[in-house]
Amino acid sequence: MNRRTLLRGGAALGALGGLVGIADLAAHATRRTVAPSDRLRVGYLPITDAAPLLVAHGSGIFDATGAGVERPVLFRSWASLAEAFLSRQVDVVHLLMPFAVQLRYSLGEQVRILAWNHTNGSSLTVRRDIRSLDELAGRRVSIPYWWSIHNIVLQEVLRRAGLRPVVREEPSAAAGTVELVVMSPADMVPALDSGSIGGYVVADPFNAVAEIKKIGRIHRFIGDVWRDHACCVVLAHQDLLDSDPWRVQALVDSVALAQRSIEHDRGRAAGVLSGDRYLPQPLPAITRALTYDGSGLHHPEWSGQRIGFQPFPFPSYTAGLIRAMHGTVVDGDTAFLQRIDPHLAHGQLVDDRFVRRSLDRLGGPATFGLPHDLHRTEEVNPA
Template sequence: MAISHQITAGFMPLLDSAVLVTAKEMGFAEAEGIDLMLVREMSWANIRDRLAVGHFQVAHMLAPMPIACNLGLTPLAVPTIVPMALGLGGNAVTVSNAVWDAMSAHGAEANFDPATAGQALKKVVLERVVGIKPQLRFAVVHPYSGHNYELRYWLAACGIDPLRDIEIVIVPPPLMVDALASGTIDGYCVGEPWNTAAALLGRGHIATVKAAIWRSSPEKVLGADAHWAEENPEALTALLRALGNAAKWCGDSHNHDDLARILAEKLYVAQPVGWMLPALRSQLPIGKERTADVSDFFVTFAKAATFPWKSHALWFYSQMVRWGQVQHTAKNAQVARETYRPDLYRAALKPLGIALPVANAKVEGALTAATPVGSSGASLVLGPDGFFDGGLFDPDKLDAYIASQKQ
């Protein structure tokens, strides 16, 4: 097909850049008439800023970041929309070997269970208070990241106050393992392959995973300059179709060996193939050459994995409010809600015949088992999608949910 659109996209060297990388490498973008240029960055702040100054039209972004941009919480922000998600899950919480040994002494087991790991970590935290030792320091990749919110949610649900009991700092994903090994931090929440890397290198232990803290939960999205998207609807539509086909290819387990090899290349994640495969196969290392199965650790296509649910946007917004990043107002909630654009997603992907949810939002955490739901195109099964502590988030009851959350 003749090239009709030139699009530059920023991305971070992470496993969950897979859909963007595949769209270029497997020819899905070219088939839609797109010359897709991918530019690798080393920090999320760079991604945000280069989108703001026009270097990128779209980018691989942290799911809450476009909301933060639209709320005026970030420097150099431009209006940003989310017409598509780039998958579910894909990250984990890793701790140093010393912290894991202390957690193990308090009942933590090598099974990624967030409840038992969290209770063990709580006892380790209390021991440090009694012993007048420095607080544990955990790293996340950005203040407006799913990592920050899921880490805080997990800690708070287990009785650890993220504001007082531990310290949370910002570290770019590629530096996490070295920061852990040097003792600069005691743990981190990050996307793959940086959890697997720490475990395989013997520098840390995976304590729990996002897929267990909140099953079928959002992670990265396609962020698009809103002005560019409005002025170039055909280009955006073509890109979404290319990414939809790429997501389907990534979701086929028969392609995972090839996907791992592509991502491992120097242009992309630039790390060993063996660091990519565990997450793609949902089998993460737990030490001593053992692995554990993690159901749906990283999902790119099934369960409407690329659909930009407005309930996801509003949950992230609720956490921004919870942790004092923004004031809760009807206007701010509306900004968050309108950042995610399922209307653009449906219009672009309808010709592909894939499953398209008929609703724009859902009650998060309500599905305890795989459940058929209303859809157009192919049939659609969602869930399970529960929070590990049994919590529910009903976007129609946003005010009550925010009021019920503990600081």
């Protein structure tokens, strides 16, 4: 690691308020040199959910910790990102947590969740002429993937409104049915504009884009339904953890540092995401996605409109998510869910050794506003 790299990393971390200094970074970085041919490859979708990985790269944090990461590679759909991950075209991804469950238990892939990438950050956006949920009866609503928190929460919200989600079935206003269709996030705004769908549930900044362009309006923030839920997680293959635990620790340290940096200055983070072209959406949409106000919330005390950044994966959420997956309609196999014990799944799917060390290095759970004992109770209310 040369002096320029260390200084760049130190400058990037200046927003952290002295939590980690140049000496600490140098100590980590000089313990090991990563050859250019051995740098980790990270895959992502162009959404604010990927912000910690992107800011870690754009601000030089990966270099400062010695993680050794190439410029992240952009993919357009969750399916293509997962395919690249499984075929080892990329080593690390931010992936929908229910999708990670599917990879582990349906496909038998030896994958591990290392940390939460973010909390909240998604919304149900509808056409501007739709004022209430019952007006979605007889229409199509798009989701980014079947096994996603978007699909899980959307179905709970629809059922609470007296609507029935269906798959591969013509929706009927009289029957109160809503057809669910999978679309890549980039296709959702044009589809809403053309009227081929009545709404979509997706991560930002696609909800912010629809509002700025006056194509749609946010009807409900998903964080206003499931408090501080994890949407995307940092996922790696088990063999990376086994063969290179030092590198994995540096990676998780970098993600945690980037999350803390984003929380400290969201405007600056938006500039990194836009200025370095990690996200193709305009800066006003990215900024808005990171700084929504709290108007129109059902549970204002949850601050569900606000995408959050903290790395710790709570076991209560893993168990609650898997239970919720059982009641979700999808176009595909669900038999694998019967083989999962919600109480054992966290230990099988998540390896939190690295993130616990990262929290300790950054001053403990309180640095991220987390409880000291790292336990919580899930709060879900689709009403």
